[in-house]
Amino acid sequence: MFKNLDLIWPYLRRYRAYMWWGFGATAASNGLSLLMPIVLRSAIDRISDHNDASHLLTDAVIIVGLAAFAGLFRFWMRRTIIWASRKVEYDLRADLFAHILRLDAGFFDRTPTGDIVTKASSDVEQVRMMVGPAVMQGMNTLVTAAVAVPMMVYLDAHLALIVLLPLPILALVTHLIGSVAHQRFMAIQKRFSELSASVQETLSGIRAVKTHVRESEKERTFREDNLDYFKLNMGLINISAGFFPFLGMISGATILLVLYFGGKGVIAGEIGLGTFVAFMIYMGMLIWPMIALGWVVSLYQRGTASLRRLGTIFNTKPAVNDPPADVAKHLAADGTLEMRNLTFSYNGNGHSALRNITFSISPGETVAIAGPTGCGKSTIGHLLWRRYAVGDGAMLLGGVDANRVSVAEWRSQIAMVPQEPFLFSETLRANIEFSGHPLDEGRLNQLGEYAALNKDVADFPEGYDTIVGERGITLSGGQKQRATLARALASPAGILVLDDAFSAIDAQTEEEILGRLSTLFGSRIIILITHRISTLQRADRVLFLDEGRLADSGTHNEMVTRGGPYARWVAREALKEKLEEL
């Protein structure tokens, strides 16, 4: 949908007033700066031709005055353009995050987190460099050239033509060396990642290295890789080291041309010494913008490449969407949860994780979903949460198809305790209130009681206001699971889903928690994804999955008595549990 630059136009349009002001300030500032050599010229001509020093003080004041006003405009140039670029950066990052918030789990399965973080940081920064510094320097070069060149032509057309010739070389050289250097730099980066990957491999396999006594071999290969990396670096240094010296030489050469041809002009009496010096200064003023021009081109190229990468995210459409407003329906309270002939596979036409699943759960029921690893029980949890789009078949709540309900409304009916307990690096309270329903102290303690969390929290330095996770204290697996349970309980959703949520909690505590939950929940639905026998016995009904199919269902006792796949599976699980107790 977006071509490279299409993505950035709306942002630039939003801040076009800044851009115009910036352009005006650039023009004004350069215009004033470029008057200075004229003043200098008349001062010098008066000195050399008339030995007249009477106006020198006035000239000096004018020079400082011009610089002061030019500086004022230069301040505004930066203040507007760079300012706008920071705002574009802010907006772009915000839009990127807002877009990502809408994407489905499929996108996150496909895209490594590190890649997304890189796009949000370095690609957004590259785009900013393009709309900020590159635009500013581009304008600067444009205005300087547009004013200085006619001025020099006005002073002496012939001399101007000769001395201006080498200037475009500066832009060209900057761009060419810049491109080659960028390529070599990318090659170094690539080699650096390879070197890192190889070190990472050695360190990850350190056990194998040690048990096979392979340290010296690893040292040798590292030495070779290291040397190779060194050589690539020198390859870049060999050209980049010449960059500034070469620019210095070219700009020196332009001065040399002024010196020779201008000097000849002075000798021949065709131009005054003042004009000669003014030329010299104009050349000096043109050199940097010319070098910058080459840099601007490189920035532009990198910026568009980053825009292309950002475009791949912006062009990713979420797979889980709200229905069109005219067909949207609402959910009634306390509906029956159903799945009808539901078949699902994670990657389109690949292996089906769920095949033809049909079941129905009434309000007030507690249903367990069990089965061996890989049977599809967690997939049901994912679909209930609408992390993926329901494909074949249907999922309904109170007779309303999930695809006819807004995603947010559907999710508001599901409180999930996921298999991997994830807490944000915030206070425990903020984590439990995460569903967006603020809790007063009493309610918080009550939930903590239900989730068997209060005893642990009493030991935390700041109780429920203790920060957990990366920036705070580290919780044990069981504490995390109980905290995520409390978070789910804080939500008024009609369906509570516990996806193997007690794996790090002992069976007795689990019993206690579940006992309290059934009194708390009344008319709500509880779905327990589990393989613990005591939990299975407690459920009103068990759905037994095997290889994505509903292999058996009924109460635990019924199925065990009946024999069959569930009974065999339970026997095995019972043995495992028995062994644990020995």
Added chain:
Amino acid sequence: MSEPFFEDEALGKAYDHRLMRRLLGYLRPYRWSAAAAVFLLLLLAILQVAGPWVMAKAIDGPVQSHDIPGLLKWILIYAAVLAGTFAVQYVQTIMTQWIGQRAMLDLRAQVFNHVLTMDMRFFDRNPVGRLLTRITSDVNALNELFASGVVTIFGDVFTLLGIIGAMLYLNVKLALVTFAVLPLLVAATLIFKKKVRFSYREVRRLVARMNSFWQEHLTGMSIVQGFNREAATMAKHQEENAELRRTNLQSILYYAVFFPVIELIGAISLALIVWYGGGHVVAGILTFGALTAFVQYAERFYSPIRDLAEKYNILQAAMASSERVFKLLDTKPGITIPAASVDKGAKAKDGEVVFDHVWFAYQGEDWVLKDVSFTVSPGETVALVGATGAGKTSIANLITRLYDFQQGQILVDGIDIRQWDPHVLRQRVGTVSQDVFLFSGSVADNIRMGRDEMTGETVAAAAEKVGLARLGRDQEDGLARMVGERGSGLSVGEKQLVAFARVVADDPGILILDEATSSVDHETEARIQAALELLFANRTNIVVAHRLSTIRNANRILVLHKGRVREEGTHDQLVAQRGIYYYLDSLQTPSLEPESGEIAPRMVG
């Protein structure tokens, strides 16, 4: 557990004498090149001062005396100065960078080699990512410090002194008048650097926070979406985003003020030169050429002053990184080569392994092995059996001395393993771990494991023996088949066989085999069975066993449960006991798919 010295973000002081001395030590091998680079910088400073000087001569001489051939002579001199500047600057930069890169090469190798000597506890404590940062990026600090730091300070000082000297020589009074702006320049630069340094640090902190915000919320995206917290999360993101923008806008202000101020100071010095110098020219005290030279020198003041101000940041960052690197280098390995390791003649009981009341914990008092004692006689095959977490793998870890135990004694060949050189011990005791780690490279590389002395025939023979050659799906590739990172591209069974081939090629006297738990297809299973028999012949074997056949073929079974040896005997004896082994054995009876022949019978891992 937590080691504060590994903090990544802490920025300390800019100059630490002790650290600097140690860092400069890495430059010692290149000290003559470094001296040459400094000499070139001196030359460069002279050439940079020479440019405006030559121009002044040209203006005062040929231009004013209307001497065109004379002008050409000065033009040529000027061209020579330009070419010289180019050459010297180019060579000097390459030299300086070369030294920095060389020193970095040395330091990186030193850190890597040091890390390889560390024991497993160290690797448990330090995530791979952190060590990687030390070896790769932190080492760059040395380059920063040298190539962009120390040497260029010389260059900046030389240039500054050269310019000041030349101006004083041309005209003392005018020079002093021009220098009047110097305090302004220095003050403006210092104030700016201070402000910018602060806001730069602030920006870095906020950028790091922004990245970790993204990292965290991308990881927890299912929670955000599942609890309908998109809007709230977006709001939090915008708080961080806005703070970053505010700080960035703030720093724009510094730049926006600073650059015009510097230009204004430049204009003031120019105005001073025009006013005061112009008067001198008219009065005949100063030549016209000298005046233009002054103008140009004044322009060249700024860049060395700015560079010098920059050095502070570079030094500070370099000190912080090098401190982390040195801390790592100063960490001593927990398991070292004993001063007097045993000689071969002392080995009385070849092939015997003894555990004598061994207690072991990975951390503190969390005992994984409790008072474990057993003896494996030379040539015997013993199966270790037990549920997950029983301590089987820890026994394997201790025999090869990947970890040191807290109490008791372990003897290999009748000698305490703490008296062995760990490298020699590990050559004596071969290992096949449960999760076979293959390095990227060919299958043959993975069998050879870097031993160049091993002939192709030996490798091929080893592969042939374990039946690896017949397994390759693509027969043509065979041993040359490339294996991806962490052995990707090979099946679990194939990886096992590669590990077996390693053992066959090595032919250790004692073998510790940790059987894989994951299932393999029928044919591979048959190959593994056949290979195992061959592997166990003529050596002492300790097998963490999952296969029924392996367990039944063992001379003896040790049942580990919760860190203790609870039962011991043959299969039949243990089944008759109806204890832990009996349960373990019942568990392995396939219950779900009775018809499935694909899954090999095995004990619970």
